[in-house]
Amino acid sequence: MGTGKRVLLTAAVTVVCAVTLLAAPGTAFANSARAATPTPSSSPSATPAPTEDLEKVREKLDRLYHDAAVATDAYDAAEEQTRKQSAEIVELAKKIVAGRQKLDRLKDQAGAAARAQYRDGGLPPAAQFMLSDDPAQFLDGAGRLLEGQRATRNLITEMTRTQQDLQQYADDASTQWQKLDANRKAKAAAKKKITQQIAAAEKLQSQLQKKEQERLAALEQQAAYQAQTAWLDTGILKEINGKASEQGKKAVEFATKQLGKPYVWGAEGPESYDCSGLTSQAWASAGHPIPRTSQEQWKQLKHVDVKDMRPGDLIIYFDDASHVAMYIGDGAIIQAPRPGRTVTIAGAGEMPILGVVRPDA
Template structure:
């Protein structure tokens, strides 16, 4: 990245690391409807809103929001996977359609050749070889012709065999195309189902948050920061950065540096489920596009990134590596060094820098392991 942008990001990361926070609020998840505090009265003044919901109730809200956004993240992964499969299946259908067109054209040519051969045989009268020999004025010419006939017979057999193979290929192409269409339709249904689930979960989370007063939302955000800080602090206290030798940011590969440069250039852009930029991103949309910009395309979803990319020990991670979070691999972020990540957290948040240990780590994967 450019010197100005690089120094700005390094400075930002260093400041956050210095206070051991490295965890922007809103890491992808949530909480039940808050209940009024026993101390609240129906006719309380507007200033009493800060006591209308207890800290215990707000913590329950935070956990419920986490749950709703987590479920939305899972559904988003399913939506993205269905989208990716649909693109591949559509491409396969197009390729099969081309093969069918080419096969039909080939079959037409073979039929023309077969027709010409049949017409030639008809013109010869279809007489047996013995009769043609007896009627011939030049027996040697006949025998020469017989050799050509034998060659023609072999060519005819080859023509028939090739025609049969072409017909069989066309039948198989048609079956394959039909199967791909069925998969495509199933994928569309899965995509539609995932989309409904995403919208339902996000709507429920937004409705829950909308019930809170302004000061309650501020207290909720503070609870989110504290939860992230607690997790990040425990992770740092484990000595993981001492093991990685990454106190100063570590060294990534050339491609890894390009990926980090791309990802950090998106800071401040909004989260958008199913989005791959350039104006909005979901978590795996950000990481996949960052690595595509570095010349190393990777799977679209966090779950497939976890399944297909090479796993790396946490102690060996370097900038550009991807950290997969939660037992179901429903979230992914890019490690940028100094114990920090850049990621697209969840709806209502923007691409931000956070603590690598602010969420439960499932695995670390390396897109350019080769």
Template sequence: MGTGKRSLVATAVGLVCAVTVLGGAGTAFASPAPTPTPTPTPSVTLPPNRDLEAVRKRLERLYHDAAVATDAYNAAEEQTERQSTEIVELAREIVRGQERLAELKDRAGAAARAQYRSGGLPPEARLWLSDDPQAWLEGVGRVRQGQKATKGLLAEMTRTQQDLEQYAQDASAQWKKLDTSRKAKAAAQKKIKEQVAAAEQLESQLEKKEKERLAELERAAAYKAQTSWLGSGILDELNGKATAQGKKAVEFATDQIGKPYVWGAEGPDSFDCSGMTSAAWAAAGVPIPRTSQQQWAQLPRVDIQDMRPGDLIVYFDDASHIAMYVGDGAMVHAPRPGRTVTIAGAGSMPILGVVRPTV
């Protein structure tokens, strides 16, 4: 093995040792991140004439952008966990391969020493020097067996060495992917904090009566959307009954009512929107993707008219929010930072579509 390849393997093994020590056997590894520099809170001012409807729409946009960033954060979090686990496994393969290579080298050395002790003479020469032809014939058989075993030993050493080189290259590639995922995660985290801080700053400029009025405007907007949705006659067409698993998922989701929204959280004390839906279906024995965009992209889609309790309703064109339908035109969801898991009208936000974790 060349110096460069030996260095690559050594680097990979060192990486594995660090992973094993810091992450523990079978756990995900999170490499030390640089100390973050404080992000200044963006300056957000009230619109002219303190227009509360404009404030409501601006807050809606800020929290929507935070939800998009949360999805990106959750996806990057999943990737870093998966990639670090793969690095740990590659590291173990490297360690096992090195142990096997050392064993093979010991065996090759033993074979070479045995040949040296026999004098290193070819079988023909030993025939002329032997007084016992029968013993010589038996010796030739043993020599041929030994030669065959030696060839097999050398071939296995070559394969093991090639495997080590491949493992080292794979570990290096995975490390680069992990670094990319960590950067994406950090960028998403920064974006979330900026959007939430801007929303909180905007709300902090409101007086008590303005905050109460703003809350009324939010409820009115949700009520208008829900009324319009119900006015389409959708409930008359909804007759799907929940499955046993769907009932378990709904029961879990509704049991979380009152728990705070926290971005990136998936229980048990707090949730974000997709953290709640994925946890609910996990409690029903059905694992589903972690983020709302993944749930929309990967789960089977059903027509709204066929929706039944336990199905997941995906909102907004970018699938940035998700909730669970519980029946009678209602859904349960984790709305946004500053709010808690709650029951709301299923049509209170723009519906992109419906997905079903089970068929």
């Protein structure tokens, strides 16, 4: 790839390109991504600790934040299930109330039928015929009596069915309460792990001197640069020519407007996001809701080859599908990376790619 094309794009130009060049992705961002991440300085004055030690710190931080991301996905999944189960319990409660009201009405009707039968004296039909002054009227009344008996039997059947329905609703509600309680516990456990992992990462970083922190940041940039360069050197961009769908354009436009907003685990906007909170809200804004978590997005959405991806598609990262970003063309993604960072544009190959999914397949 020629060095003359390796021009560092400003953030503003990158954002504009991300939105306006969706229909014809080229190599502008890919080239700039190679140049945008400088290699760290090797000045002796900036080396208060051996590089290999800082590299170990970088790897440990990556593990801590990765584990936090896994726990965040578990938290998000439990949160989503909690919302669904709460809604189901509300609907079951409405059915129970309606069922009880229906049962009360049926009981009133049954009582009225019993009172009517009592008023007739409970005489057998033959005795009523003998005592009747008008046999024709009696026969007409007997017909109505048979109809009344059938109606009573139907009434009893309906009451029995309603009582069975009420019992089923109650059993279902009990089951949902148990699931709700289990998911609340899962949320609490995930939250605890998230806070522990983030606290450990922050403590590790706080122990570094300022120059060490600067060198650590340079090492992180260098690792991302090397991974993106290796990905681009495969020639993959020559094969990626897909054009964004109309919904894909809307999703990318939404994600682009979130640039600079902070990463907050469990957040779905509008002021902050986690990785799957950003992608799920972007596609919801495009009129196509998708699963909330990166793992469910990987499980439920259509898989496409990397060479076939187009702007708006989601790239799933790591073997456990613990991170997700949105492809925007030219070898770039928009992502909410991790705690302490903001929604940003990065190279699509900076992390290990598990695969690509298409929400609007």
